[in-house]
Amino acid sequence: MPIKNKSVIFDRENLNKENPKEFLYKALKMSPSDLILEVRESGLKGRGGAGFPTGTKWMLASAAVSDKKFVVCNADEGEPGTFKDRVLLDEFSDLVFYGMIMCGYAIRANKGFVYLRGEYRYLLDKLLKYLDKMHEENLLGKNILNSGFDFDIEIRLGSGAYVCGEESALIESLEGHRGESRNRPPFPVNTGYMGHPTVVNNVETFATVPIIISRGAEWFTTVGTLNSKGTKLISVSGDCKEPGVYEVPFGISINDILKLVKAENTKAVQVGGASGHCVPKEQFDRALSFEDLSTGGSIMIFNESRDMLHILKNFMEFFVEESCGQCTPCRIGNIKLLEGVEKVEAGDCALSYIKELIELGKSMQLASKCGLGQSSPNPFISIMTNFENEIFSQR
């Protein structure tokens, strides 16, 4: 299933005219520092949702001193409502792999891993075949395109754990451990896989880099907003006529997205998946960007017929199950929030207790060890705040 609208970056017809192999050739002719500079100048930020500047990440890993360095592509796309990486891996795997090679070249790493979620196991054979083809064409392996640079890519499968999408948990999993996140700092750019400097980037981030190298950082900065450059792939699901993956410029409003996907009678839009924020109708003029509504790409649409408490309960059940249990705020906090939702459902919850739970949620945001517990209270807080009247008037 291809990208549904006219794309600026991920347009196969256009790419074929430009010949993506040329992108790699061009990158390997640049000096590693120039390559990093180009990525920095473009303002590209991590497409997984956290939005860390990619060029800065690469620069830090490049500056780290070590005999070995690693590149990791985070293809553990587990955020509810996100599926754009599935489309990228299926249809634009060349760009993903080229981006990884460029990163390896930039930071002087010779080995890359793709951490593919177990649920996408069916993509594995196709990806492995493509890697073989790249080996045959000297795009991978020793002395790539006679540049003197060696790089290889290995695909590792996940085994069904949402938390492994968090970069330090992902590295733990790669090392053969339970996917429990690490304390940060030290960050993976210094102490990553096997203790070596490691760049972990999202599939979409890697796939975007070759385009930046080909068309130039300046071109890239012409699209988007002041602090969010370029375009973003969004995965749209829920109550609309045309769900699917779309490529939109940063800065697009929720209203415009709803028009694009032909959604009607929309009550709320969940931006950023279960760990994101629930945006009510009054705020549909807000923009998709790192400055306002940041997202890894998940857009879930709820129409007027939907019960917001039911949606919130689904999210909280998800977090209770996926919390790794390592730190107390996340392990216990999510259970308390879910119990609160169940109390409301039973018509047995005081408004003042919900206020207390919102405070608990804020503590979890501060005290949890990793992104999972830091963001899992988001739907509770945004839905209980924005839809308090609806939820309590019915019960």
Next chain:
Amino acid sequence: MIEIKDNILTQEISELIGKYGNGREALLPILQQIQAKHGYVSEFAQQEIANALDIHPVEVYGVITFYSFLGNKKKGRHIIRLCRTISCDLAGKDAIIRTLERELGIKFGETTKDEKFSLEFINCMGMCDQGPAMMINEQVFTQLTPHKIVDILKNFR
């Protein structure tokens, strides 16, 4: 008989060590292969893998119980995993739950008596635009309806 089975398993594990190495990072790929072939990782297999990687068996047990696609108990030959996350829920997951439970005569979390099917839930599997969705083993099925379920199950019986 049991002894012969165990010998075969030991042989399999040593072949996997040959392929993936005996470093700790080989643990997950080895477990995934054993799981795929046998449907679970037995206590004997856990012990053998621990020996081969020179780690404590509890480390192996800890990893198996952490990941939802790995298990230490035998399940049905075909594991059906229905997505329970919100997009599939809105698309009509509950009707699919009822259909699956009635067709197989078991509840979610259970295995059929003939050990052919196990019913489980899965969290978002990235098919949100085509829900309700489920996986049977590694195969993905989307836009499910009760009638479609009946047809799909026929092919696995």
